[in-house]
Amino acid sequence: MTHGPDSDILIAGGGLSGLPLALACAQGGLSVTVVDALDPATATDAKFDGRVSAIALASCRMLEQLGVTQHLEGQMQPINDIMVTDGRVREGASPFFLHFDHREIGNEPLGNLIENRHIRIALQKAVAAEPLIRLLAPQSVTRLDYGAQAVATLGNGETVSARLCFAADGRNSPAREAAGIKTIGWDYGQTGIVSTVEHELPHEGVAQEYFLPGGPFAILPMVGNRSSLVWTEKTEDAKAILALDDAAFADEMRARFGDYLGACAPVGPRWSYPLTLQLARDYIRPRLALIGDAAHGIHPIAGQGLNLGLRDVAAAAEVVVDAARLGLDIGALDVLERYQRWRRFDNVALSLLMDGLNRLFSNDIGPVRLARDLGLGVVSRIGPARRFFMRHAGGVVGDLPRLLRGEAV
Template sequence: MEKTVYESDVLIVGGGLAGMPLALALAQGGLSVTVVDALDPATATGAGFDGRVSAVAFSSCRMLKRLDVIKHLAGQMQPINDIVVSDGRVRGPGSSLFLHFDHTEIGDEPLGHLIENRHMRIALQKAIEESPKVRLVAPNAVKSVAYGAQAVATLADGATVKARVCFAADGRGSPTRIAAGIKTIGWDYGQTGIVTTVEHERPHEGVAQEYFLPGGPFAILPMVGNRASLVWTERHDAAKTILALDDAAFADEMRARFGDYLGDCRPVGPRWSYPLSLQLARDYARPRLALVGDAAHAIHPIAGQGLNLGWRDVAAAAEVIIEAARLGQDIGALDVLERYQRWRRFDNVSLSLLMDGLNRLFSNDIGPLRLARDVGLGVVNLMGPARRFFMRHAGGSVGDLPRLLRGEAI
C-alpha cells in the first residue's frame, strides 16, 4: 500500500497554543503549512485536559484579531481592568504597601484578557479549519525528521511530510528539539503550581490579584462570570499534602489564602498540578529547523507571561519567514532562521531571568527581604512613569514588536 506524502512550504510539529497561531500567520502570508500533532484535537479541547487560564496581553489580542481567531472567542474573554500586586502570609494580614495597575492610565484597551486554554484551542482549531493553506494531521506523531535539501518527517502511520523548513512547537519536552541535539539549561524551582477554579459571591470587576506568600505566588485571575482561576504555588511537599486533602479541607486551605473580599467562595471542578521549572534552549535555529514557544523556553508562571512570550516568537518567526519568501530566499536556510533567533533570544532570556528573580525574591519569609520588597512595591506604586512602563511591558507593547503584535498584517 502506497504511503501518503504531504508537501508544503512549512512543517510545524505540535498543534498547540504556539503551533496553531504560527500556522495561521504563515498561511496569511501565502505559505502552505502542514501541522502534525500527536494529540487528538477532541482530547485537547476536552474539559478535563487543561484547567489553566491564560492572561493574554493586549498586544497578543491584536494578533488574535489579525489572525481571525477573536471571532471564535465571543463570550469567553474576561477583560483585565486592574492588577493588584501585594505581599502577605497565610492566615495573616497582607502588607499595607502594594502595587496597583489601572488600565485607564495607558489607554482604552484593557491590560489583557483572561481566556481558558480549552476555549483558546477550540477557537484556534476553528480558524485552522477555515484556512485553506493549513493542513492539520492529527492524531499522528512525528517519529523522525531528516534535514537536508528539505525537512523530511516520517510519521507514526508511515506517512511522510516534506517541507522547506520545520518549526518545533511541541512543548517543553520537545522530542524534535532533543532529536536535533539542541541542549537546554535551567533548573527546578522545587515548587508545584496548583490550578483550580473558584466560584465567588461578589463580582470581581476584572481585577487580577498577584498575592505573594512564603510558599510562592497565589494568583487570583478573573474569569467570565463570578469565577476566578487560581494559580496557587507551593513547595513540592506542601503541594502534595494539599492536593491529597478532601474537598472540604482543600476549600478551607484555599479560603485561608483567598480571603473574603469577594464574599463566600468555593472551589469547583477538578484540581490540576504542574511542576515548575526554568528551561532555556541554547539555540533556536539549525538548518531547516527553528524552535518556538515552550520548545525554546519555559518560564515560571509568575505574572502569566509564558504564553505571551511564545506568541512573540510566533509573530517574529512568521514575519521573518514571510519576508524571506517574498524576497525569493530559502526560508529554511540557517542565515534566515538566525534572524529570528537574534530577534527573540534577548527578550526571552531577559524576561525568563526577571521572572526567576521575582520568584526568588518573593517566595520566602525572610524579614529584611520582606521589608525591602514591600517598600519597593509601595515606591513603584507612587511613581507614575515607572508604573505605566511596567503596564506597557506586561501588555507587550515595549521593544521591537513584530507587525502582528501591532495589529498589522505582515
C-alpha cells in the same frame, strides 16, 4: 529526481504556539502542514487543561488579526486592574501594595484572561477555515531528516516534506532533542495548583497576585463570578494540599483567598504542574527553528509564558514570509538567524527576571520582606514607573513584529 516539498512549512506540534504560527504563515501565503500527537477532541476537553492564560494587549491584537477572536465571543475576560500584595497565610496582606489601572495608559484593558480550552477551540476553528493549512492529528513524528528539505516520517509510515520545520512540540520537544539542541535550567521545587473558584461578588476584572512564603497565590478573573486560582507551594506542601478532601482543600484556599469577593468555593477538578525554568541554548539549525515551550519555559509568576510563545510566532512568521517574498530559501541558516537574534534576548531576559522575582518573593526572610514591601509601595506611587511596567506587561514596547501591532504579516 528530487521532488518539491509537500508544504512550505512543517510544524511539529499543534498547540497554543503551533496553531497560531500555522495561521500566521498561511496569512502570508505559505502552505503549512501541522502534525500533532494529541487528538484535537482531547485537547479541548474540559478535564484536559484547567488553566487560563493572560493574553497581553499586543497578543490580543495578533489573535484578532489572525481571525481567532471571532471564535472567542463571550469567553474573554478583560483585565482592568492588577493588584500586587505581599503577606503571610492567616495574617493578611502587607499595607504596601502595587496597583496597575488600565486607564492610566489608554481605554483598552491590560489584556484578557481566557481559558486555555477555549483558546484551543477557537484556534481549531480558525485553522479549519484556512485552505493553506493541513492538520494531521492525532499523528506522531517518529523521525526528522534535514537536507535540501525537512522530511518528517510519521507514525503511520507516511512522510511529509517542507522547506522549513518549526518545533512547537513543548518543553520535552522530541524535535529539539533529535536535533541535538541542549537546554539549561532548573527545578524550583515548587508546584502550581490550579482550580476554578466561584464567588458571591463580582471581581470587576481585577487580577490579584498575592505573594506568600511558599510562592505566589494568583486570583485571575474569569467570565462570570468565577476566578482561576493559580496557587504555588513548595512541592511537598503542594502534595499534602492536593491530598486533602474537598472541604479541607476549600478551607485552605479560603485562608489565602480572603473574603473580598464574599462567599467562595472551589469547583470542578484540581490540576497540578511542576514549575521549572528551561532555556534552549540555540533556537535554530538548518531547516529547523524552535518556538514556544520548545525554546523556553518560564516560571508563571506573571503569566507571561504564552505571550512569549506568541511573540516567537509573530517574529518567526514575519521573518519567513519576508524571506519568501524576496525569493530566499526560508530554511537557510542566515534567514533563521534573524529570528533567533530577534527573540532569544527577550526570552532569556524575561525568563531570568521572572526567576529573580520568584526568588525575591517566595521566602519569609525579614529584611527581604521589608525591602520588597517598600519596593512595591514606592513603585505604586511613581506614575511613570507604573506605566512603564504596564506597557511592558502588555507587550507593546520594543521592536514589535507586524502581527503584534495588529497588522497583517
